[in-house]
Amino acid sequence: MTTVRTRLTLLYAGAFVLAGVVLIALMYVYFGHALGQHAATRAAIAERLTTDFLNQPTAHAGTGQLHEALKAQFQQDRNDTLRSLLIWAMASLGIVGLGAGGLGWLLAGRALHPLQQITATARRVADRSLHERIALQGPEDEIKNLADTFDAMLERLDRSFDGQRSFVANASHELRTPLTINRTLIQVALDNPDAPRATRELGTALLEVNQRHERLIDGLLILATSDQQLTEHQPVDLADVARRVAAVSGDAARSAGVEIRTTTTTPALTAGDPVLLERLVQNLLDNAIRYNLDRHGWVSVTTGISDGHACLTVDNTGPTVPGDEIGGLFEPFRRLASTDRLTDSASAVPGRGAGLGLSIVRSVAHAHHGNVHARPRADGGLTVHVRIPASDHTTVAGQGGYPIQAM
Template identity: 35%
Template sequence: MKFTIRVRLTALFAALFVVLAAVLVATSYAFVARNTGPEARGVERAAALQEALTDLGVDFPAREFPERPLSGPGPQNDPLADAVHDIELQARAQVLRDFLTTSLIAFAISAVFAVGLAYWLAGRVLRPIDEVTVAANSLSESTLDRRLHNEGPDDEFGRLKTSLNAMLDRLERAFESRQRFASDASHELRTPLAVMQASADNTLATPRAPSQARELAEEVLRQVARSDSLMSSLLTLSRADDVIHTRESADLADIVATAVSDLEPMATDAGVRLELDVEDAPVLGDRVLLERLAVNLVDNAIRYNAGTDGWVTCRVWSDGNHSIVEIANSGEAVRESEVDVLFERFRRGAQRSEVAGHGLGLPIVSRVAEVHGGTVEAVPRESGGLIVTVRLPRMTAAGPDPSSAT
């Protein structure tokens, strides 16, 4: 069984108190025992006894009582000394018993209070650690610009906060560098792609171009289109990973309806029927990312479908604290073991390798939902196809409901 640091500090403080209190009780008991023995201050006690007897009218000649041991016989033929000695021993024993009993009771009561005091003191000592823990747990890649408050003294906890703030500075710079690299690389790659596309278009526009050149130009256009789609996906992932992307109010119903309308020609060419059922589903987020989420969901549902007589249903609604998008489609059966693979970047299911794509559709959906505090769930249908459900925090008049974030 593992105990918390607070419990261990409490035990340490309480044990220290018990040791010190036990030493104090033992020392006090030894001091009292030493100063109440027959050999201690014998002359003073004899004088006090003589004065007490004189006050009572007893004629008692001045004398010194011989010292007697704590136990055993004393001097012979001295009954008064024996009586005084017995009285002293009884009084001393009673005093010591009372002193020890009172000390032990006070010791026990103090020990109980010491445990509570030690627990409270340990909490006070560890409070800065709790503050650091709460602040650290509230940080994420979208809130790396926050810092821990460090207005206290320059002690161990102050230096800890300073170190954590310095680490956050380095993390923020690293994230920004990564985002800039991904964005710059994607933009720079578009320039040679545009040149290749222009060259292929010129070749196809030439009336007397050799058939081999035309076939090569068509292949170049197909690869350029695929590369351009890949660049767009990488830019979307870069934007989703960006810690400073904008947030605004949006309605998932409008976004999904627009995506369905834009992809209607693609569905018609593929022989897939689109069905739309939407209700208001307000959210707070990056509209560009949310639009890409909707397009990827519908595009994937059309691409990986049964073909002729295939169908895709798109539903949008609000339920409690969530705004929900559900995309279901017909198609080939998907094994449960393949579902997690579909959300990995550049990974595709075994039954999807024949369809054109680059394996970033559902990973982008998952990432966009994650940066918006939502979740994505994919469930295979028994008759084939998938049901993909996205849940995002529903926006209320006061903003997104924090209780809906997972």
């Protein structure tokens, strides 16, 4: 794949060589015509001098041969001169063409340097934050206008993301506070030993609804924040996280009659936010337990390193999943309508989920520059494969971490 600089260099050098070839052709035609006339003039002068010298040109049979020999010599001189001119011109064109190519390379690099600066800044912005600007200095030309437009776009994006982060923080407080108050009031009412049975049943139902709303808000907030730039970049071992989450989810799995199988002996080191990565594993395992077989079901959790990526694979038995519905599972609030859940994870309250589990998994994976893919198993259930760029850190975070609530 050629770069713009290479194409511009070839364009400059090609234009120069083409112009040189045209110039040489014109010079060759001009000098050929001029030398032809010059040879004819010299032949006529030689013939006249010979005639004057001999005084009787018709008496000497060798005079005509002498004239023809002189003309042939003059023509030969003309051809030799043109051949030398052409060889010299083509050699000079080749040497100067190489120099023009080198000069074109330098000029193209100088002309494209502002674009390289724009590209480098765009890459840093994509990898780090939106606070950096190009601030290109130079004449008001097309490249300067492009850089200024890019800076203006970054400014708008920066304000937009700042506003979104501010909204998430405010929404976290404004939405959680009344729900926390409601939960406290309901729990106080349920703790009253004199409360009638109908009140207790109503309070229990309201408490479950309130807790589901809390989980929904938590899931939406995590979904919003995981799409932002990561604030934590710590070494994390996905194998250690998977073992810990599997241990915490063991009670829920046993109550659903699901066996958890782990193959996590190989470290899978990566870097990122340990809390978000733990949520990713928790949601995958929670989803695999909830949507499984009603008996003799199992969940397999495997970690490892492959092609420079830390990999996590979660397989589970369960109902058959249509292949054309796989993509929709990672969209918020999307569920398989025909699938019934068996149980809830240890960190979730009973009741229907918010439908954010796999969408949070995808957002967390993308926030860590990774990806997630799912495919249906031939015998029913799903295989979900997560790949995140690996890290070579030897000290990993997450030891002694805590399980987080799944959606």
